[in-house]
Amino acid sequence: MRNVxxxxxxxxxxxxxxxxxxxxxxxxxxxxxxxxxxxxFNDKQIVRYLKxxxxxxxxxxxxxxxxxxxxxxxxxxxxxxxLLPLLAKPLTRxxxxxxxxxxxxxxxxxxxxxxxxxxxxxxASRDHAWPLLNYFQAAFLHWIMLGVVxxxxxxxxxxFAAPSSNSTICxxxxxxxxxxxxxxxxxxxxxxxxxxxxxxxxxxxxxHLEIPFELRNLIVHDWPLIGWNFVALDALYLxxxxxxxxxxxxxxxxxxxxx
Amino acid sequence: MVTILKADKLRVExxxxxxxxxxxxxxxxxxxxxxxxEVFGFLGPNGAGKTTTMNVLLGFVQPTSGAASLFGIDVRxxxxxxRIGYLPELTYYYKFLTAEELLRFYAxxxxxxxxxxxxxxxxxxxxxELEHARKRPIKSYSKGMQQRVGLAQALINNPDLLILDEPxxxxxxxxxxxxxxxxxxxxxxxxxVFFSSHELGEVETVCDRVAIIHQxxxxxxxxxxxxxxxxHSNLEQAFLEIIGYQPQTAS
Numbered sequence: 001m002r003n004v005x006x007x008x009x010x011x012x013x014x015x016x017x018x019x020x021x022x023x024x025x026x027x028x029x030x031x032x033x034x035x036x037x038x039x040x041f042n043d044k045q046i047v048r049y050l051k052x053x054x055x056x057x058x059x060x061x062x063x064x065x066x067x068x069x070x071x072x073x074x075x076x077x078x079x080x081x082x083l084l085p086l087l088a089k090p091l092t093r094x095x096x097x098x099x100x101x102x103x104x105x106x107x108x109x110x111x112x113x114x115x116x117x118x119x120x121x122x123x124a125s126r127d128h129a130w131p132l133l134n135y136f137q138a139a140f141l142h143w144i145m146l147g148v149v150x151x152x153x154x155x156x157x158x159x160f161a162a163p164s165s166n167s168t169i170c171x172x173x174x175x176x177x178x179x180x181x182x183x184x185x186x187x188x189x190x191x192x193x194x195x196x197x198x199x200x201x202x203x204x205x206x207x208h209l210e211i212p213f214e215l216r217n218l219i220v221h222d223w224p225l226i227g228w229n230f231v232a233l234d235a236l237y238l239x240x241x242x243x244x245x246x247x248x249x250x251x252x253x254x255x256x257x258x259x
Numbered sequence: 260m261v262t263i264l265k266a267d268k269l270r271v272e273x274x275x276x277x278x279x280x281x282x283x284x285x286x287x288x289x290x291x292x293x294x295x296x297e298v299f300g301f302l303g304p305n306g307a308g309k310t311t312t313m314n315v316l317l318g319f320v321q322p323t324s325g326a327a328s329l330f331g332i333d334v335r336x337x338x339x340x341x342r343i344g345y346l347p348e349l350t351y352y353y354k355f356l357t358a359e360e361l362l363r364f365y366a367x368x369x370x371x372x373x374x375x376x377x378x379x380x381x382x383x384x385x386x387x388e389l390e391h392a393r394k395r396p397i398k399s400y401s402k403g404m405q406q407r408v409g410l411a412q413a414l415i416n417n418p419d420l421l422i423l424d425e426p427x428x429x430x431x432x433x434x435x436x437x438x439x440x441x442x443x444x445x446x447x448x449x450x451x452v453f454f455s456s457h458e459l460g461e462v463e464t465v466c467d468r469v470a471i472i473h474q475x476x477x478x479x480x481x482x483x484x485x486x487x488x489x490x491h492s493n494l495e496q497a498f499l500e501i502i503g504y505q506p507q508t509a510s
Contacts (some may be wrong), residue, residue: 004366010353017355083349085412088317088345088422090337162283258319 003091007099008106015069015107021170024061025111029118031057036122039129047126048220053121055216058115059142063114065111067170070104073255083258094250101154101246108146113137123219133225134218141212143233144235148207149174151245158252174209182210262331263420263451264293264316271311271475281329285311288325291452295419298446300483301455304502308475309455310348311422318347329420341369344413346466348424351405354398356410358389361397362415369416386441388470403434410441421445423454427461439465453505459495469494473502 015021032054041044077083087093116139123128149170156166181203188199211234217223269289272282286308293299300504301310314320315327318334332339352361359380366376370442384390387407392400406426413421427435427441435458442452442465463468463483470480478501479486483494490497 002370003368009367010364013360014355016352080352081353081479084317084319084347085345085350085409086344086368087319088340089369089416090341092337102381136478154475218443251400257321258314 003095003100008103011103012107028057028061048147051220054119056085066108067153067167070150071166073100075163076155093253097250104150105147109143112143138215144238145209145212147240147242151242155245155249177209178213261295266291266327270323272327274325284475289360289477295468296449298452298465300469303472306471308374330490334409335420342419344418346409346413346423357394361394365415378414382412420451463494471501
């Protein structure tokens with residue numbers, strides 16, 4: 001584990017020393033502040049729309065950071081040739097993959113802490129409420145969901161030649177899962193065979209990321225908390241997908257020549 | 260004499276994915292032995308198979324056939340790399356780290372205790388003359404400084420065997436001299452150094468033995484003075500003769 005943590009530490013250092021995160025964070029906060037300062041039609045419920053838009057921005061920003069940070073990890077190591085002195089040390093390729101995953105995932109967690117803290121301050125200034133447990137549930141499952149995204153992007157970085165193509169494909173896949181993934185079973189029912197079976201297979205094979213995404217509503221509409229056992233089950237379900245992507249990444253990377 | 264590095268009938272073939280392209284033979288049954296305490300020069304023209312040999316020794320490339328070992332351990336085992344240091348050709352280290360942080364990171368991978376790591380980092384930064392720049396990000400380093408930080412990372416675990424791939428490539432005469440001095444100092448400390456280079460003058464100065472490889476085949480291996488004596492010339496002319504270079508005369 002020592003090697004995994006050492007690699008993860010470098011990834012985290014890279015994130016806070018690069019400007020990507022700060023740019024996105026400042027941009028998101030600025031947009032949210034501008035929205036918060038506007039009072040449309042004297043609507044008392046306007047704060048809900050504000051919260052919804054802010055959370056959507058946080059989701060988009062977190063996906064951008066997770067995918068772009070992860071997608072460049074292995075290609076940058078290859079391009080800069082730092083992979084060679086690294087693997088010439090007693091570090092296995094599996095440890096490197098797990099270290100990169102852990103580093104990107106923890107970095108995403110730190111990013112979420114910053115985003116949700118800024119959001120909670122902004123929301124409290126308008127709403128005069130601080131539902132910490134709701135924020136925790138939403139942020140926790142958001143972070144677990146980013147684990148799937150990070151593992152997927154890491155696998156993609158070993159399959160696709162360029163980080164840009166990997167990032168684009170990951171964005172399209174995640175956006176598709178979030179928007180239409182949950183309706184695939186309904187689509188399958190209306191299709192003749194063999195399309196029905198194919199769509200059903202896709203429906204059951206893809207990771208369903210909609211629960212963390214829909215947990216935004218806990219905050220937006222001040223709904224009561226969902227059961228902690230349900231949160232734990234969804235977290236386990238998502239972690240299983242992240243593990244599957246990581247195992248695939250390790251298997252591919254172990255066979256990849258480094259010359 | 261203790262054999263530190265051994266290659267036994269090493270063969271590496273690269274299959275070209277494109278149609279109608281022949282399989283490239285990078286190494287054709289290479290046999291090589293490097294003994295403890297010697298500085299061994301690995302010479303050959305570009306594309307001769309020097310880097311491929313190093314890649315096999317470091318476990319980056321699987322040989323098509325044959326075997327290689329470091330300290331008697333198969334190179335495919337990560338433990339074989341515990342006692343080696345490796346400096347690749349033209350590496351751009353993590354730009355966002357300082358030299359000190361980079362060395363600390365590599366020290367962690369070797370599991371060096373904090374006090375030991377601190378001591379090694381201080382010694383190495385002194386050795387490669389980067390003490391003044393230890394807190395500066397690597398992105399602000401010149402090429403020579405980057406190469407020296409590379410040398411420092413290769414030495415972080417106090418290795419018994421140092422594998423250097425063209426360590427003076429792209430350096431100015433001063434930088435080359437400094438690297439040569441470091442190799443000489445390591446030799447005096449009893450370390451084994453295996454390095455490839457195109458700078459034959461430098462090889463002549465620091466190497467005990469050399470091997471010349473051409474088109475994946477080992478052409479000659481022996482002491483520098485013996486090779487020079489056999490070919491009645493300096494190492495450069497002997498090298499050109501061995502690889503079959505025919506100078507073109509103006510008609």
